[in-house]
Amino acid sequence: MASGADLIAQFAAITGEQHALTDTALIAPYLRDWRGAYTGASRLVLRPGSIAEVSAILALAQDTRTHIVPQGGNTGLVGGSIPDESGNAVIVSMSRMASIRALDPVGNTVVVEAGCTLQTLREAALAADRLFPLALASGGTCQIGGNLATNAGGIAALSHGVARDLCLGLEVVLPGGAVINGLRTLKKDNRGYDLKNLFIGSEGTLGIITAASLKLAPKPKGRALTWIGVASPAAAMALFHRLHSDAGSALTAFELCSARAVDFAVRHGGFRAPLAGRHEWWVLAERISAYSVEEAETALGSSVLAAIDDGLAEDAVIAGNGAQALAFMGLREAMSDAQKPEGLSIKHDISVPVAAIAEFIARAEPLVELAAPGARVVCFGHMGDGNLHFNVSQPKGGDAAAFKARSGEVSAAVHALVAELGGSFSAEHGIGRMKRELLASTHDPASLALMRTLKAAIDPYGIMNPGKVL
Amino acid sequence: MASGADLIAQFAAITGEQHALTDTALIAPYLRDWRGAYTGASRLVLRPGSIAEVSAILALAQDTRTHIVPQGGNTGLVGGSIPDESGNAVIVSMSRMASIRALDPVGNTVVVEAGCTLQTLREAALAADRLFPLALASGGTCQIGGNLATNAGGIAALSHGVARDLCLGLEVVLPGGAVINGLRTLKKDNRGYDLKNLFIGSEGTLGIITAASLKLAPKPKGRALTWIGVASPAAAMALFHRLHSDAGSALTAFELCSARAVDFAVRHGGFRAPLAGRHEWWVLAERISAYSVEEAETALGSSVLAAIDDGLAEDAVIAGNGAQALAFMGLREAMSDAQKPEGLSIKHDISVPVAAIAEFIARAEPLVELAAPGARVVCFGHMGDGNLHFNVSQPKGGDAAAFKARSGEVSAAVHALVAELGGSFSAEHGIGRMKRELLASTHDPASLALMRTLKAAIDPYGIMNPGKVL
Numbered sequence: 006m007a008s009g010a011d012l013i014a015q016f017a018a019i020t021g022e023q024h025a026l027t028d029t030a031l032i033a034p035y036l037r038d039w040r041g042a043y044t045g046a047s048r049l050v051l052r053p054g055s056i057a058e059v060s061a062i063l064a065l066a067q068d069t070r071t072h073i074v075p076q077g078g079n080t081g082l083v084g085g086s087i088p089d090e091s092g093n094a095v096i097v098s099m100s101r102m103a104s105i106r107a108l109d110p111v112g113n114t115v116v117v118e119a120g121c122t123l124q125t126l127r128e129a130a131l132a133a134d135r136l137f138p139l140a141l142a143s144g145g146t147c148q149i150g151g152n153l154a155t156n157a158g159g160i161a162a163l164s165h166g167v168a169r170d171l172c173l174g175l176e177v178v179l180p181g182g183a184v185i186n187g188l189r190t191l192k193k194d195n196r197g198y199d200l201k202n203l204f205i206g207s208e209g210t211l212g213i214i215t216a217a218s219l220k221l222a223p224k225p226k227g228r229a230l231t232w233i234g235v236a237s238p239a240a241a242m243a244l245f246h247r248l249h250s251d252a253g254s255a256l257t258a259f260e261l262c263s264a265r266a267v268d269f270a271v272r273h274g275g276f277r278a279p280l281a282g283r284h285e286w287w288v289l290a291e292r293i294s295a296y297s298v299e300e301a302e303t304a305l306g307s308s309v310l311a312a313i314d315d316g317l318a319e320d321a322v323i324a325g326n327g328a329q330a331l332a333f334m335g336l337r338e339a340m341s342d343a344q345k346p347e348g349l350s351i352k353h354d355i356s357v358p359v360a361a362i363a364e365f366i367a368r369a370e371p372l373v374e375l376a377a378p379g380a381r382v383v384c385f386g387h388m389g390d391g392n393l394h395f396n397v398s399q400p401k402g403g404d405a406a407a408f409k410a411r412s413g414e415v416s417a418a419v420h421a422l423v424a425e426l427g428g429s430f431s432a433e434h435g436i437g438r439m440k441r442e443l444l445a446s447t448h449d450p451a452s453l454a455l456m457r458t459l460k461a462a463i464d465p466y467g468i469m470n471p472g473k474v475l
Numbered sequence: 476m477a478s479g480a481d482l483i484a485q486f487a488a489i490t491g492e493q494h495a496l497t498d499t500a501l502i503a504p505y506l507r508d509w510r511g512a513y514t515g516a517s518r519l520v521l522r523p524g525s526i527a528e529v530s531a532i533l534a535l536a537q538d539t540r541t542h543i544v545p546q547g548g549n550t551g552l553v554g555g556s557i558p559d560e561s562g563n564a565v566i567v568s569m570s571r572m573a574s575i576r577a578l579d580p581v582g583n584t585v586v587v588e589a590g591c592t593l594q595t596l597r598e599a600a601l602a603a604d605r606l607f608p609l610a611l612a613s614g615g616t617c618q619i620g621g622n623l624a625t626n627a628g629g630i631a632a633l634s635h636g637v638a639r640d641l642c643l644g645l646e647v648v649l650p651g652g653a654v655i656n657g658l659r660t661l662k663k664d665n666r667g668y669d670l671k672n673l674f675i676g677s678e679g680t681l682g683i684i685t686a687a688s689l690k691l692a693p694k695p696k697g698r699a700l701t702w703i704g705v706a707s708p709a710a711a712m713a714l715f716h717r718l719h720s721d722a723g724s725a726l727t728a729f730e731l732c733s734a735r736a737v738d739f740a741v742r743h744g745g746f747r748a749p750l751a752g753r754h755e756w757w758v759l760a761e762r763i764s765a766y767s768v769e770e771a772e773t774a775l776g777s778s779v780l781a782a783i784d785d786g787l788a789e790d791a792v793i794a795g796n797g798a799q800a801l802a803f804m805g806l807r808e809a810m811s812d813a814q815k816p817e818g819l820s821i822k823h824d825i826s827v828p829v830a831a832i833a834e835f836i837a838r839a840e841p842l843v844e845l846a847a848p849g850a851r852v853v854c855f856g857h858m859g860d861g862n863l864h865f866n867v868s869q870p871k872g873g874d875a876a877a878f879k880a881r882s883g884e885v886s887a888a889v890h891a892l893v894a895e896l897g898g899s900f901s902a903e904h905g906i907g908r909m910k911r912e913l914l915a916s917t918h919d920p921a922s923l924a925l926m927r928t929l930k931a932a933i934d935p936y937g938i939m940n941p942g943k944v945l
Contacts (some may be wrong), residue, residue: 024685031679052866057506058476074836089735109828109829109830110716110828111712111716111829112828112829112830112861113719113829114828134720151792153663155666156669158663158665161857162662162663163662164724166640167662167663170636170640175616176916179921179925183920183924183925184921185920185922185925186919186921187920187922188895189897190828191826191827191828191861191897191898191899191901192632192633192637192699192826192829192859192860192862192903193628193632193637193826193857193860193861193863193899193902193903194826194897194899194901194902195625195628195676195899195901195902195903195904195905195906196900196906196918196927196931197674197676197906197914197918197922197923197926197944197945198676198677198681198926199626199639199673199675199676199677200828200922200925200926202669202672202673203669203672203673205669206665206667206668206669207668207669211668222723222724223719223720223723225723232565242581245581246580246581249583249693249768250604250693250765251765252765253692253693253695253724253725253763253765254634254692254724255723255724255725255765256726293723295720295721295722295723296721301803304766324945326783332848351844356661356663357661357870358579358582358584358660358663359579359581359582359583359662360579360581360582361582387663389662390662390663391582391658391661391663392662392663394754418635427659427660427661428661429659429661429663429664429665429666430666431662431664431665431666432663432664432665433663433665436665436666436667444666444667448666448667449655449656451653451654451655452648452655452656452657452670453667453668454653454665455649455653455655455933456667456668456670458932458933459668459932460668460927461932462929462931462932474668475667
């Protein structure tokens, strides 16, 4: 194990000493997750610079039964990239393999290494007049390898899909060091079983993604953003149906936010409320145009006006310029952070069928009140995908410890309702360490058994990211 | 094995005698593929009516090591649904499980059983003002289960993706009878490994798909179709880049056809040539609009006119009404059948990166001439997806047997070029029996090894569709 100095030396010889971190202070940032919820231990962080090095690392790891924790930008929310407390695992950071190997604006594809940040990739695409559609608040830090390993979602998934939908092929190193050469830039390829999707969303438990071929889209020539005040989640659903029918795939975001979520972001984020009037619920919608900003604004405006006329919405404002558009999106992106000053909060990353959104919210709020009286639901998220961050902040001025003691009961009630509605307790954040037991205790038994069969077949010694997912 | 009368009786008891076909005349249609290229043998065709029956069949099959060949509409082109000649396999036809279990127009999802035809599903979606985007010439016969098992592609894949991209979840019976309950209608769900994509495209070698939850799209309010004459594949590529940049995801088809492919369809299909003038290459493009037919026509028309002004295209005609649109699409769909009266033909279902289309065509034609002098290349297909049906008809008035003797050499030359360009010898038709050896001899060794590992883990006794894919 990595506790032996000899073994550490063997691993370090693969990357070279300068890319094998053993100093406690240098290792510390790799041991703690972004939110500070998980802290693990390790005596070695490897930073390989080539696929040959990653292959050699996983060959040695399998031979010596050394546990490996792959790590990208370490922005995950479920502890998937953090080692356990034993200190026996070696962390493999992909940050040095960050190049964009090829970008094809005609075929709309890009081949990129795992350690490239999402932001860097998006900027490279824009420079070629293309769009890489994945959009996350953590874009400046998170890495493509991690985006794929966790099947990241985000705001643009409504039209463009999640990370899985944007991937054409993967280069993966398996436990033992074999290299899957799957970097195809083909839109259609039916040569045998689909392997890439097994690794996408497997959170580093089956191998290490070293590079990916991804889809690009033509860069839209215009976009329009609107904040719309609505009376209820049911009204928001009717509004979604209307805007989606009007725009089709040009409707690229449809976010639902409770008044409290907006209030918190205004109070703590320094944003202005979108409209002067009070609305119980808010929708942030984005529409793109292949022609121009004007076309996007006109089309979105006429849809929204008609919706107001028909009683589906109360009031609306369309961003008048680029700065206002940034502020519109910023208000939405600030909602997660804006919960922190309000005290302890319990996060639920849930999805239900889109048609069940209103029923979920109507039934979940009383369940929360029953389990933790006075707790404040802060609900916002990607309604067009059926995905809500149904978070719960502690009672105003209440006792954090008392609230924390209720958190298990709150989550159990929320997740039971999600299950009843055919939903998921992990919409886009994954399983990691946080939801491993929940998965084991609630998921379809035959699906779980098949997942364990696959894990045992691909990683027979259980060296890849142990204690995560399964 | 199914040769035993006792075993046949045990299987028949599961479905009931009336749904267990043993009569030679009744079985015959299940033994021969659509093109007549493959004929197998079997003494029993089971037509289960429920998932419980499918589960019981696969439990008995595993216990008795009976080979199972799942079959949908039997419209495949690579022999994947046809048993071998031994007569030892039981065919399981999914035709009786054909109901649409649920259709949600707000959430844009549908849950449908495997035996439902594509056409029936498309019509049900249209009745709810929704679109199920998969579009195949065999739509009236092919079944959803087969579409997913083969990961079907077709003309609309450019914007909406292939079958894989349209699937949200699967209900699958595994060898041994375990049932994967994966019929989720969620846009986002990260609960553990992705299992559905393992079965999509596995051609019945890992289990039987009994039902699927699928994505729908809002029905576009308008569409416009155009035939465009272009000078060369390189011009078509520049035209594609232009139209795709102009329209984004509203460009829903971009088909490239050689003059010979058009000539054959005109000669044998009773269609008129799109334009009076002669063009070496033709493009069929479709653009949809969320607003109206007029908007679609205006937008497509202005893009095409600008392309002609800029020298990317020679001439064009836009369908003036619905009947003309049907004729435009019919001409394209007739191209495959129109090769038959011209004699023997060799089919190549290839894909390359879109940017390599022109190079592929320029280099492949001389290779064919070298391998089979006088042979006539008939090239058409989904250029926007990099997918061409690069077919080769025998020399005019030539000797079919002599041409057939050259077919191995012709295909080897075409496939070698495809491999050099990073392409695939199976873009959308799958592997089946036809390309099994090609896969084994040319594919990435680590990928093949992993496919075999997965097959052995899920189907340890090799009862599922033996002799296909791997």
